[in-house]
Amino acid sequence: MLRVERQQALQALANLGENFVWIEAGSRTVSGVRSGTRGMNTLTVADAEAIRREIPFIARVSPQVDGNVQVISATRNWGTHYRGESPAYLAIKRWPVAEGTAFSQDDVDHAEAKILLGETVRQQLFGAANPVGGTVRIQGQLFQVIGVLSPRGQTAEGRDQDDWVYLPYT
Numbered sequence: 001m002l003r004v005e006r007q008q009a010l011q012a013l014a015n016l017g018e019n020f021v022w023i024e025a026g027s028r029t030v031s032g033v034r035s036g037t038r039g040m041n042t043l044t045v046a047d048a049e050a051i052r053r054e055i056p057f058i059a060r061v062s063p064q065v066d067g068n069v070q071v072i073s074a075t076r077n078w079g080t081h082y083r084g085e086s087p088a089y090l091a092i093k094r095w096p097v098a099e100g101t102a103f104s105q106d107d108v109d110h111a112e113a114k115i116l117l118g119e120t121v122r123q124q125l126f127g128a129a130n131p132v133g134g135t136v137r138i139q140g141q142l143f144q145v146i147g148v149l150s151p152r153g154q155t156a157e158g159r160d161q162d163d164w165v166y167l168p169y170t
Contacts, residue, residue, distance in 0.1 A: 062089040063169050071165060072137040073125040080121050082138070084169030090149075100132035100147030103168050111170040115143040118162035119151040136165075143167065 045063050052061040065084040070077055083089075090102050103114045115136060122131055131145045152161035 060088040060092050062086040062092060064089070065169050069138055069165070071121060071125060073131075073134070076125050078121060078124040080118075080124075081164045083164055083166050085166055086169060089166070095152070096150045097147040098150040099130055100145070102147055108168040108170050112168060113141060113143045114146045114167060116147045116149055116166040117145060118149050118160075118164045118166075120160055120162040121165055122148050138165075 043063075048061045048063045052058055062085045067082060068079065069082045070079050086108055087102060087105055089095075090097070097116065098119075100116075102116060103112065106112075107114050115138075117125070117131060117136075125131065125136065126134070130148075132147060134145045135142045136145060137143070149162070149166070154160055
């Protein structure tokens with residue numbers, strides 16, 4: 001039993017990425033406990049660029065925006081989480097694309113309506129079919145499905161890492 005728990009702990013750490021640093025504005029409440037200060041409500045893309053420029057040991061930075069969203073395919077819909085990121089995010093998290101491709105910096109620069117699906121979202125919207133090249137609708141906007149991420153499974157806290165969609169943060 002101890003060996004299984006050790007393997008799970010090592011996998012959870014590996015899923016975080018190597019030398020991972022997470023910076024958030026303001027305070028955060030986890031399981032009813034507030035941490036941090038309340039002084040700042042937002043970080044900007046300029047802040048992310050400054051961190052990358054001014055802290056030489058930071059190799060990659062990805063601005064992020066996230067929340068909950070209803071995603072609609074041609075025949076189904078699913079309530080999930082979204083995360084707007086830069087292309088660096090997948091490298092930071094060491095998360096490969098299983099089918100299709102990831103979005104590019106050019107996609108971010110031009111706020112392209114492209115989306116990556118987690119495996120749970122793919123199953124809920126498309127079943128076992130390959131959704132790459134298809135479209136989904138979010139709040140009335142169409143997004144081209146360009147890829148599906150490799151399955152990650154649950155976190156140590158039991159959250160489904162595959163129940164997310166990823167798109168350019170712009």
